[in-house]
Amino acid sequence: MAMIQFKDVAKSFKDVYAVKGVTCDIEDQEIFGLLGPNGAGKTTLIMTMATVYNPTRGEVVVDGHSASAEPDKVKSLIGISFQDPKYDRILSAREILQWHGKVTGVEKGVREKRIDDVLTKFGLAGEAKKRTWMLSGGTKKKIENAKVFVQRPKIAVFDEPTAYLDVPSRLMVWDMIDELRDGGTTVVLATNMMDEADRMSDRVGIMSRGEMVQVGEPARLKGTLKGRDVIEMKLEAPFPELVGEVKHVEEVKEAHFEGDLLKIALSNGRELLPHMINLVTAKGGKVQSVNLKEPSLEDVFLHYTGTTLT
Amino acid sequence: MSSKPSSLFIIWVLIERDLRTLVKSPWILINRTVFFLIQLFVFAFLITKLASSLGFNYFAFYSVGAVVSTITSIAFIIGEDLFEEEEMGLLDYLLSLPFGHTLFVIGRALGGAVRGLIYVTPMMILVAYLDGYFSVVGVAGSLLVIFVLATGISGLSITLAMLIRNANRFDIMIALAELATVRVSAAIYPLVYMPKVLQPLATYSPVTSASDIVRAIFLPGYASEPYETVVLVLFVLIFFGLGSAFLFRKLEGGKFE
Ligand SMILES: Nc1ncnc2c1ncn2[C@@H]1O[C@H](COP(=O)(O)OP(=O)(O)OP(=O)(O)O)[C@@H](O)[C@H]1O
Numbered sequence A: 001m002a003m004i005q006f007k008d009v010a011k012s013f014k015d016v017y018a019v020k021g022v023t024c025d026i027e028d029q030e031i032f033g034l035l036g037p038n039g040a041g042k043t044t045l046i047m048t049m050a051t052v053y054n055p056t057r058g059e060v061v062v063d064g065h066s067a068s069a070e071p072d073k074v075k076s077l078i079g080i081s082f083q084d085p086k087y088d089r090i091l092s093a094r095e096i097l098q099w100h101g102k103v104t105g106v107e108k109g110v111r112e113k114r115i116d117d118v119l120t121k122f123g124l125a126g127e128a129k130k131r132t133w134m135l136s137g138g139t140k141k142k143i144e145n146a147k148v149f150v151q152r153p154k155i156a157v158f159d160e161p162t163a164y165l166d167v168p169s170r171l172m173v174w175d176m177i178d179e180l181r182d183g184g185t186t187v188v189l190a191t192n193m194m195d196e197a198d199r200m201s202d203r204v205g206i207m208s209r210g211e212m213v214q215v216g217e218p219a220r221l222k223g224t225l226k227g228r229d230v231i232e233m234k235l236e237a238p239f240p241e242l243v244g245e246v247k248h249v250e251e252v253k254e255a256h257f258e259g260d261l262l263k264i265a266l267s268n269g270r271e272l273l274p275h276m277i278n279l280v281t282a283k284g285g286k287v288q289s290v291n292l293k294e295p296s297l298e299d300v301f302l303h304y305t306g307t308t309l310t
Numbered sequence B: 001m002s003s004k005p006s007s008l009f010i011i012w013v014l015i016e017r018d019l020r021t022l023v024k025s026p027w028i029l030i031n032r033t034v035f036f037l038i039q040l041f042v043f044a045f046l047i048t049k050l051a052s053s054l055g056f057n058y059f060a061f062y063s064v065g066a067v068v069s070t071i072t073s074i075a076f077i078i079g080e081d082l083f084e085e086e087e088m089g090l091l092d093y094l095l096s097l098p099f100g101h102t103l104f105v106i107g108r109a110l111g112g113a114v115r116g117l118i119y120v121t122p123m124m125i126l127v128a129y130l131d132g133y134f135s136v137v138g139v140a141g142s143l144l145v146i147f148v149l150a151t152g153i154s155g156l157s158i159t160l161a162m163l164i165r166n167a168n169r170f171d172i173m174i175a176l177a178e179l180a181t182v183r184v185s186a187a188i189y190p191l192v193y194m195p196k197v198l199q200p201l202a203t204y205s206p207v208t209s210a211s212d213i214v215r216a217i218f219l220p221g222y223a224s225e226p227y228e229t230v231v232l233v234l235f236v237l238i239f240f241g242l243g244s245a246f247l248f249r250k251l252e253g254g255k256f257e
C-alpha cells in the first residue's frame, strides 16, 4: 500500500479553490518531487497532509491512517520544513532544534548528537547561540531544514528546501535528503527548481491551478514529449536535397536548413543519432559537428502547466 | 525514528517553550516588577494613610490584591503570544506537531500560568513579609490559588486569540478583558465601595475569589465563602473548554475562513 494517498483532495479558502481534487499516491521511501508554478497549490496540498488544513473534500491517508480521523497518529509520522521558516525568532538555533527534537520524541542523547552533526554540516556551530531573527535569510532556511534532519521522521516534507541557499549548501541539503531516504524516510519535495527535481526525485507530480496534471518518473515524462528531440548537424555547406531524405525516416517530424546547420526535430533522437549521421554521410553530406537536444524537465514542466514552450 | 511522547511530557514541553521565550525577554519582567513596586510603595502607601481614619488596613488588603492583579495581567500575555504566532504563521508549525488540540490549549494555558507564577513568586514573598504574616505554607497555598486563577485567565486569553482575527480589535478586547477582570473585582478595593451595578458582577469574578481566598490564607480577620472556590474552578474549566473548542473550530474550517 502506498505511504501517502491523496483521494480527490480539494481545499478552498472562502470560494477560491487552491487544490481542486487531487488523487495521487506516494510510495514508501520514494522521493516525490512536487512541481508547479507559484500558486499551483503545492503548499496547500502539503498542509492537508500535515492536518494543518482540513480538506474541503476528499481525504488524505497516511500509512493507512486517515488524516482527518486520526490526525495525531498522522502528525507523529510527519516532519515538515516549511517554505517560510517557522520557529521562535527570539530563540537560538540550538534551542529551536532542541525543542523540536524533544516535542517530536527524539531521545536526548541522540538529539544532541544529531543537532551537533547538522549544525556542523551547515557550518552553523558558531551561530548556534544567536537569536535567530538576526541571522541571514539562507541561514534561517537551513535551520528550518535542520528541524527535519534532527527529527528524522517517517515522512519528511521539504517545501522549497534550497531556496536562498548558496551552491555548497544546496549540495549539502541534497545529500542529507538522500541520506534521510536511505534511512527509510519517504520524502515529499516541493520545488520550483527543475534541476533539483530532476536530480532528487524518483517520481515527480506536476500541479497546475490546483490540479495534479501529470505524475511519473522524470525520464518517462520527458519521453511523453515525443518529437521534441532536436538533432543539429553542422555541414560543410548547405545541402537542401538532404531535407527530403531525412524526412523519409518515420520518427522525423520536421527538418530544415538554417545556413549550413541541418535541424531535425524527431522522437527517439538518442537512438537514431548514429543512423541519421550515417544517412547524411551516405548521401554525400560532410558532417562537421553534431548536437542532440532532448527535452528537459523544464520543457516537461512548461508543457504540462500550459506555459508556452520555447 | 522516534517514539511517541506521553501527554504529560507534551504539556511539559509546551510549558518549557513558553518559559524559554520568557527568559529571552527579561525587560517585560523588569517593566512589570517596577510597576508593581511603584503601585505598592507609592500608591498603596498614600491611600493607606488616607484611609487609616476608617480603621481599615488598606495596605494589607491592597498588597494581596496587587499580586493577584499582576498575575492576572501577565496571564493575559499568552493570548497575545498565540495571536502573534498565528499572524506569523507559527501556529501552522505548532499544529503540525504530534499532539492534539486540547493538549495544545492545556499546555499553553499552563505555560502562561507558570510564567505568571515565576513573575509573582518574589512579589508574593515580599508582600507576605511586609504584611508580617510570612509562612511557607501560607505562601505555597497562596501561590497555588493564584496559579489556578492564572490558568483560567490564560484560557480566557487564548479563547479571545482564537476568536478574534483583527489585530486592533484583539488588542482592544484583551485590554477590556484585563480591565474587566482586574477592576471589576475586589482585588484592589473592597466590594462595598464599588458602584452598585458592578457589585453583583464583581462578587462572582474569579479575581475576587482568588483575592479573597489568598487574603483568608494570609490576613487575620478575612474569610472566604465556599462559593468562591467553586467560581474559581468553574472559570478555569469553562475557559479551557472554550479555548480548545475555538481552536478546533478554527481548524475545522481551515485557517482564515
Ligand atoms: N491561507 C490562505 N488563505 C487564502 N488563500 C490561500 C491561502 N493559502 C494559499 N492560498 C491561495 O491558494 C493558492 C495556492 O497557494 P499555495 O501556497 O498552495 O501555492 P504554491 O504552489 O505553494 O505556490 P508557491 O510556488 O508560490 O509556493 C494561491 O492562489 C494562494 O493565494
Ligand SMILES: [Mg+2]
Binding pocket: A042, A043, A044, A083, A159
Ligand atoms: Mg508554496
